Amino acid sequence: MSPSDDRALPGTIFDESAILSIKDLSRMCAVDERHIVEFVEEGVLSVVNVSSEWHFTGEALRRARLAVRLERDLELNLAGVALAVELLEELAQLRRELNARR
Amino acid sequence: MEFKDYYKVMGVARDATDAQIKQAYRKLARKYHPDVSKEKDAEARFKEVGEAYEVLKSPEKRAAYDQLGKDYRPGQDFRPPPNWDSGFEFSGAGQGDSSYSDFFDSLFGAQGRAGRGRGAGTHPGRGEDHHAKVLLDLQASLNGGSRSFTLRMPEIDAEGRLVSKERTLNVQVPKGILAGQQIRLAGQGERSPGSGTPGDLYIEVEFQPDPLYRVDGRDLYLELPVTPWEASLGATVKTPTPSGNVELKIPSGSHAGSKLRLKGRGIPATPPGDFYVVLQIALPPANDEKAKAAYAALAAALPFNPRASLGV
Numbered sequence A: 001m002s003p004s005d006d007r008a009l010p011g012t013i014f015d016e017s018a019i020l021s022i023k024d025l026s027r028m029c030a031v032d033e034r035h036i037v038e039f040v041e042e043g044v045l046s047v048v049n050v051s052s053e054w055h056f057t058g059e060a061l062r063r064a065r066l067a068v069r070l071e072r073d074l075e076l077n078l079a080g081v082a083l084a085v086e087l088l089e090e091l092a093q094l095r096r097e098l099n100a101r102r
Numbered sequence B: 001m002e003f004k005d006y007y008k009v010m011g012v013a014r015d016a017t018d019a020q021i022k023q024a025y026r027k028l029a030r031k032y033h034p035d036v037s038k039e040k041d042a043e044a045r046f047k048e049v050g051e052a053y054e055v056l057k058s059p060e061k062r063a064a065y066d067q068l069g070k071d072y073r074p075g076q077d078f079r080p081p082p083n084w085d086s087g088f089e090f091s092g093a094g095q096g097d098s099s100y101s102d103f104f105d106s107l108f109g110a111q112g113r114a115g116r117g118r119g120a121g122t123h124p125g126r127g128e129d130h131h132a133k134v135l136l137d138l139q140a141s142l143n144g145g146s147r148s149f150t151l152r153m154p155e156i157d158a159e160g161r162l163v164s165k166e167r168t169l170n171v172q173v174p175k176g177i178l179a180g181q182q183i184r185l186a187g188q189g190e191r192s193p194g195s196g197t198p199g200d201l202y203i204e205v206e207f208q209p210d211p212l213y214r215v216d217g218r219d220l221y222l223e224l225p226v227t228p229w230e231a232s233l234g235a236t237v238k239t240p241t242p243s244g245n246v247e248l249k250i251p252s253g254s255h256a257g258s259k260l261r262l263k264g265r266g267i268p269a270t271p272p273g274d275f276y277v278v279l280q281i282a283l284p285p286a287n288d289e290k291a292k293a294a295y296a297a298l299a300a301a302l303p304f305n306p307r308a309s310l311g312v
Helices: A022-029 A033-041 A058-073 A078-101 B006-010 B018-032 B042-056 B059-069 B102-112 B138-143 B228-233 B289-301
Strands: A012-014 A054-056 B130-136 B145-156 B162-173 B182-185 B201-207 B213-216 B219-226 B235-239 B246-250 B259-262 B275-281
Touching: A012 A058, A022 A033, A022 A054, A022 A058, A033 A058, A033 A078, A054 A058, A058 A078, A058 B182, B006 B018, B006 B042, B018 B042, B042 B059, B042 B102, B059 B102, B130 B138, B130 B145, B138 B145, B138 B201, B162 B182, B219 B235, B228 B235, B228 B275, B246 B259
Parallel strands: B130 B201, B219 B275
Antiparallel strands: A012 B182, B145 B162, B182 B201, B213 B219, B235 B246, B259 B275
16 A cells, blocks of 8 residues: 555556547457447547647546447447436436535 | 356346347446446346346347256256267357456356457566556555555466466555556466566555545545634644654635645655645534633624625
8 A cells, every 4th residue: 555665556647648549449449440430439438639640538438338338338329328328327317416415 | 067047147138139148238238337336246246247248139149048947946056967068059248347257167168268358469478467446545655665456367277278267466555656657567367378588567546534534646635624713813833744743834714625745745746746634623612611711702802794795
């Protein structure tokens, strides 16, 4: 528990500052690139344009993996996935606010 | 090993149609999916349902299971006869990354899992990335420091079977991590099948409830009890903050719910969050003559109708 534990594995925050290519994201979610494009078109994922190529943040990885799980496990179509991801995020936000009031 | 009644798990009759099985699966999956469900044993139930569906949705697997299951009751000790599955050809890849029960493995073994595992777009020679979720105490983000996490990881053992392995990792938590963010541990994912690079491990963080502070994104909130006169007249009171106690100036004319902001004293992310103090008015108990007299004197000196806005 001590902050100066040298044997501890160094962790890095993987967040908005992390930049992923569509190739990275497709590999990390184990879906093909075409599918990532569909997620973007459906508004599940947003793109950061660093150059002319598409790039994604670490947050997109979390959303993309959630979307893949929902799609596969609940046999949802793309529009259903997009709606579910949005509603889940709204639900999480409401739960946080509810907890704050308790 | 116990015999598993997949029909009972899915809540369908033994002669259920494919459509009924699919419908039952979808209903149960929505109820128990770990991303959606708040049920306590959601993850275990979801795995069970997924395993049952894997068998019942495939005509070949279902036929084999029915053939074998004729003489068994759920919970009964089960041993598959040698070569029982000859004559059945298993097609169709399993999906998902959950590990199935020993019962499933003894029936469908490696064939049942054919095609699962390596997903599309995987680089040859690179181990797959692993993902996990952990509950972290807020202090770890505020101060950094190392924490031990015990994670369950699916692994392919020497015989090529998928097994669930526990491992404990001692991780240097990056200071300023926020709920929902991921900690990346390079090289801690799946070992490479060849001599290539191992995959990475991503740990998604949620915070345990903190006894003092409420977390909202990168901001922290503290409910600070003050007396009516501290709020009305103003005061300087000792207040805990993540970086130690401070003397906080309460402006005169404050009321319950007043919010005081200490800029940059929230979670030390980039940019750092703010620290908010929300005032609560604590009333001194009127449990002796002296206190009652003081309240009475205040009532006499201060005509005040707190219900004026209600029209009464």
